[in-house]
Amino acid sequence: MSEKIHNIPIAKPSLGEAEAEAAKRAIMSGWVTQGPEVAGFEREFAAYVGAKHACAVSNCTTALHLALLAVGVQPGDEVITVSHSYIATANSVRYCGAMPVFVDIEPQTYNINPMLIENVIGDRTRAILIVHQMGMPCELKAILDIAHRYKLPVVEDAACAIGSEILWDGKWEKIGKPHGDIACFSFHPRKVITTGDGGMLTTNNPEWDKQFRLWRQHGMSVPDTVRHGAKQVIFESYPMLGYNYRMTDIQAAVGREQLKRLPEIVERRRYLVQRYREKLVDVPGLKLPTEPTWAKSNWQSFCVRLPEKCHQQQVMQAMLDAGVSTRRGIMCAHREPAYSIEAWSCGIDADICECKPGKCDRLSESEQAQDRTIILPLFHQMSEPEQDRVIELLKTICQV
Numbered sequence: 001m002s003e004k005i006h007n008i009p010i011a012k013p014s015l016g017e018a019e020a021e022a023a024k025r026a027i028m029s030g031w032v033t034q035g036p037e038v039a040g041f042e043r044e045f046a047a048y049v050g051a052k053h054a055c056a057v058s059n060c061t062t063a064l065h066l067a068l069l070a071v072g073v074q075p076g077d078e079v080i081t082v083s084h085s086y087i088a089t090a091n092s093v094r095y096c097g098a099m100p101v102f103v104d105i106e107p108q109t110y111n112i113n114p115m116l117i118e119n120v121i122g123d124r125t126r127a128i129l130i131v132h133q134m135g136m137p138c139e140l141k142a143i144l145d146i147a148h149r150y151k152l153p154v155v156e157d158a159a160c161a162i163g164s165e166i167l168w169d170g171k172w173e174k175i176g177k178p179h180g181d182i183a184c185f186s187f188h189p190r191k192v193i194t195t196g197d198g199g200m201l202t203t204n205n206p207e208w209d210k211q212f213r214l215w216r217q218h219g220m221s222v223p224d225t226v227r228h229g230a231k232q233v234i235f236e237s238y239p240m241l242g243y244n245y246r247m248t249d250i251q252a253a254v255g256r257e258q259l260k261r262l263p264e265i266v267e268r269r270r271y272l273v274q275r276y277r278e279k280l281v282d283v284p285g286l287k288l289p290t291e292p293t294w295a296k297s298n299w300q301s302f303c304v305r306l307p308e309k310c311h312q313q314q315v316m317q318a319m320l321d322a323g324v325s326t327r328r329g330i331m332c333a334h335r336e337p338a339y340s341i342e343a344w345s346c347g348i349d350a351d352i353c354e355c356k357p358g359k360c361d362r363l364s365e366s367e368q369a370q371d372r373t374i375i376l377p378l379f380h381q382m383s384e385p386e387q388d389r390v391i392e393l394l395k396t397i398c399q400v
């Protein structure tokens with residue numbers, strides 16, 4: 001048979017002529033860094049998620065850093081979050097000089113277990129940083145209830161969750177409205193829409209929005225866009241320590257095109273996930289992710305828990321040998337050398353904590369999710385025959 005077998009990647013950004021034209025528009029305009037395209041992207045993004053304010057930054061990690069600073073996280077503080085996330089989540093806490101305190105996840109949704117949050121709230125707790133992992137909304141009602149009782153701000157790491165929805169007082173609302181205090185998004189190519197790299201903060205607090213705009217540009221009192229258009233000479237000043245966390249206008253121009261296509265992209269992902277579900281439901285021992293009745297994921301990633309008898313790395317290798325890329329489950333920060341026990345806290349029981357960087361009984365669901373799950377290919381352009389190839393392959397390998 002001469003049929004050419006092509007490889008199926010784990011993900012592929014959905015970029016085309018419209019995005020290329022938009023980048024060209026920004027380039028030809030002569031204004032390429034944070035300017036009118038960024039302002040347009042922010043307006044359109046805020047309208048899409050239903051937030052009062054949206055502020056574009058260089059990526060989601062810098063967005064998380066600014067969000068934590070805004071809610072008052074300082075050196076010596078503790079921030080409650082999950083280990084089971086891309087390492088950027090925990091890193092953003094450490095950029096503030098604070099310590100992440102890790103709590104375990106729920107095995108069905110891969111999100112923070114709200115029941116475990118209160119156990120680790122202590123005198124030094126300054127904020128709760130939740131992650132809508134792989135696009136699945138967290139149990140926000142329960143989390144906000146705890147946060148309000150303890151007067152703690154909630155920052156949402158929504159890096160993966162653009163287009164995800166939650167049922168709120170009987171209405172479907174977008175993640176990022178935000179339901180917590182601040183939500184942070186990523187436009188890295190592995191996410192549902194991309195600007196190459198990029199991030200966005202959404203909030204309904206105008207003071208924080210103002211603060212983000214200063215911080216992202218070195219604390220500069222008068223932005224260059226304003227000085228550029230001014231009829232009189234203006235000198236700027238730098239009243240506070242800031243950062244260079246700007247998004248460029250080239251990125252924002254691409255982002256505006258991606259945002260227009262987001263509904264169609266999310267719809268396609270939901271369709272493909274429905275197909276995965278229908279065709280994988282009868283594989284013995286294979287566990288598919290749960291979508292609670294009050295949540296609609298954008299399915300940034302589709303993660304399956306392997307049957308007991310299947311070895312994660314062997315399954316992944318066999319699939320790769322057959323031309324299908326997969327990834328292991330989401331990492332756990334506490335198992336990385338960058339997270340020696342000194343770099344994270346067990347919370348209030350720190351003195352009696354028996355956790356080691358590689359193993360922590362309190363985080364066993366997180367560790368198992370990393371070790372026992374794989375992420376299957378899922379992208380906008382994926383065809384049904386391609387998806388069937390992935391499904392048949394997984395079935396063959398898993399049913400031995």
Ligand SMILES: *Cc1c(COP(=O)(O)O)cnc(C)c1O
Binds near residue numbers: 059086188199
């Ligand atoms: C991708 C990701 C980030 C980091 O986003 P960048 O834009 O690459 O900085 C943070 N948190 C989570 C959960 C992510 O998946």
